[in-house]
Amino acid sequence: MSDAMESIVNAYVRMNNRPVLEEMRTHRHRLKISLYLRGQEQRYSVSPAIRSLQDDLSVIEAGIERLQDLGN
Numbered sequence: 001m002s003d004a005m006e007s008i009v010n011a012y013v014r015m016n017n018r019p020v021l022e023e024m025r026t027h028r029h030r031l032k033i034s035l036y037l038r039g040q041e042q043r044y045s046v047s048p049a050i051r052s053l054q055d056d057l058s059v060i061e062a063g064i065e066r067l068q069d070l071g072n
Helices: 001-013 018-042 049-068
Strands: none
Touching: 001 018, 001 049, 018 049
16 A cells, blocks of 8 residues: 555645644554554454554655655
8 A cells, every 4th residue: 555655645745734644644653553452462463454554654754754854
């Protein structure tokens, strides 16, 4: 989903919409923590899903940095 996430983030960067990017980042952080805790409780591997969320977070962070570099 990284390509899709990159397209979404690029659109928000073009629209100069930092609040949405920050909301996306917060949401994925919460999902990652929740998923990790559930995986620990139920003893199953959530590593692939956590990796996917981390990939999304990296793309979102890069978009936020681009906005910072633009002075927004």
